[in-house]
Amino acid sequence: xxxxxxxxxxxxxxxxxxxxxxxxxxxxxxxxxDAVLRRFSLTVAELYSVGVRSLLIIVVSGLFVxxxxxxxxxxxxxxxxxxxxxxGVVALSLVRELGPVVTALLFAGRAGSALTAEIGLMKxxxxxxxxEMMAVDPYRRVFAPxxxxxxxxxxxxxxxxxxxxxxxxxxxxVGLLGVDSGSYFSQMQAVTDWREDVVSGVIKSxxxxxxxxxxxxxxxVDAEPxxxxxxxxxxxxxxxxxxxxxxxxxxxxxxxxxDL
Amino acid sequence: MKQRxxxxxxxxxxxxxxxxxxxxxxxxxxxxxxxDSDTYEVLAYFDNIGGLKVRAPITVSGVRVGRxxxxxxxxxxxxxxxxxxxxxxxxxxxxxxxxxxxxxxLLGEQxxxxxxxxxxxxxxxxxxxxxxxSALVLENMIGRFLTNMSTD
Numbered sequence: 122x123x124x125x126x127x128x129x130x131x132x133x134x135x136x137x138x139x140x141x142x143x144x145x146x147x148x149x150x151x152x153x154x155d156a157v158l159r160r161f162s163l164t165v166a167e168l169y170s171v172g173v174r175s176l177l178i179i180v181v182s183g184l185f186v187x188x189x190x191x192x193x194x195x196x197x198x199x200x201x202x203x204x205x206x207x208x209g210v211v212a213l214s215l216v217r218e219l220g221p222v223v224t225a226l227l228f229a230g231r232a233g234s235a236l237t238a239e240i241g242l243m244k245x246x247x248x249x250x251x252x253e254m255m256a257v258d259p260y261r262r263v264f265a266p267x268x269x270x271x272x273x274x275x276x277x278x279x280x281x282x283x284x285x286x287x288x289x290x291x292x293x294x295v296g297l298l299g300v301d302s303g304s305y306f307s308q309m310q311a312v313t314d315w316r317e318d319v320v321s322g323v324i325k326s327x328x329x330x331x332x333x334x335x336x337x338x339x340x341x342v343d344a345e346p347x348x349x350x351x352x353x354x355x356x357x358x359x360x361x362x363x364x365x366x367x368x369x370x371x372x373x374x375x376x377x378x379x380d381l
Numbered sequence: 382m383k384q385r386x387x388x389x390x391x392x393x394x395x396x397x398x399x400x401x402x403x404x405x406x407x408x409x410x411x412x413x414x415x416x417d418s419d420t421y422e423v424l425a426y427f428d429n430i431g432g433l434k435v436r437a438p439i440t441v442s443g444v445r446v447g448r449x450x451x452x453x454x455x456x457x458x459x460x461x462x463x464x465x466x467x468x469x470x471x472x473x474x475x476x477x478x479x480x481x482x483x484x485x486x487l488l489g490e491q492x493x494x495x496x497x498x499x500x501x502x503x504x505x506x507x508x509x510x511x512x513x514x515s516a517l518v519l520e521n522m523i524g525r526f527l528t529n530m531s532t533d
Contacts, residue, residue, distance in 0.1 A: 176394060
């Protein structure tokens with residue numbers, strides 16, 4: 122019994138220690154952000170590996186999510202004789218929720234895990250220590266550009282996801298199921314508000330980008346420098362990011378749309 | 382060469398992202414409404430606003446001329462005070478204009494219809510619309526129908 126309680130306490134303290142390390146790490150990365158502009162070629166390379174290489178999966182998923190929304194929305198709405206409202210249903214669900222959330226989940230799986238594995242391997246092969254030996258600050262050289270790239274890519278990817286999803290919904294709703302093209306877009310514009318819906322969605326994706334990149338980079342730095350440790354850290358990145366994104370989404374939705 | 386490829390593809394990526402945001406703004410949302418922010422506000426008191434919401438459209442003869450800016454309850458008049466934001470280029474509404482709450486479509490979205498009167502005075506910012514007609518509440522209508530039936 123005592124052992125159990127002691128174990129519980131140790132696990133709890135371990136969690137606090139991780140949170141503390143992560144916060145200190147975040148502080149140092151944010152303080153090193155001036156390196157992002159000073160060494161812009163490094164940032165561009167990171168934007169390429171984090172952002173550009175996530176494009177394909179984001180665009181394809183966005184298209185399919187939009188098409189499924191078109192189908193499901195139509196099947197439900199046609200029962201009420203309101204198939205014309207399909208555009209609004211597709212746009213609101215994408216812009217408010219699915220765009221930021223699904224993009225963040227895919228982003229954690231595609232880019233976050235790669236970041237963790239890369240930095241974890243750098244740590245395991247003592248590249249980070251080597252940089253420090255040469256008086257190169259790994260925070261400026263390695264972490265800051267990666268963090269910035271993730272933070273910037275996420276909102277752009279989420280916007281792309283929503284836009285492609287709207288087109289996917291159009292393809293199915295108007296192309297296949299015969300909703301009127303004009304009412305698809307006019308309904309959409311009637312119910313989607315620029316500030317309350319689109320900007321709120323962008324704010325969500327900015328928050329998710331920040332959190333997912335933070336978790337990914339920190340898990341890499343904090344990984345045990347063994348092959349097993351890196352694999353565990355990569356898994357942890359995806360699991361913790363997904364939980365953080367879904368939890369934060371609930372809170373953000375409550376704050377943004379709760380008073381309706 | 383490698384660096385050049387990176388730069389070009391990242392540039393394209395950023396451009397694509399911004400284009401997507403632009404598309405969401407122009408094609409998906411109602412950003413056009415924010416542009417004509419030049420409006421003047423008039424007040425209208427209703428006995429019952431039904432399901433009227435803030436941002437609901439205001440129309441004259443079916444043409445959209447503004448939107449509902451605010452809805453509040455006035456405890457002194459025991460009525461709902463609705464603030465109407467009407468576009469400035471539609472400032473030729475007679476002072477005895479009537480405001481009614483109507484229902485559009487099957488989904489029951491409600492809007493305010495203005496019917497211009499015959500007064501030579503025009504509505505100014507801050508004026509009150511004196512003639513209003515409340516939203517039709519289905520329960521009241523059924524109740525009235527039943528009482529009419531029973532008196533026959």
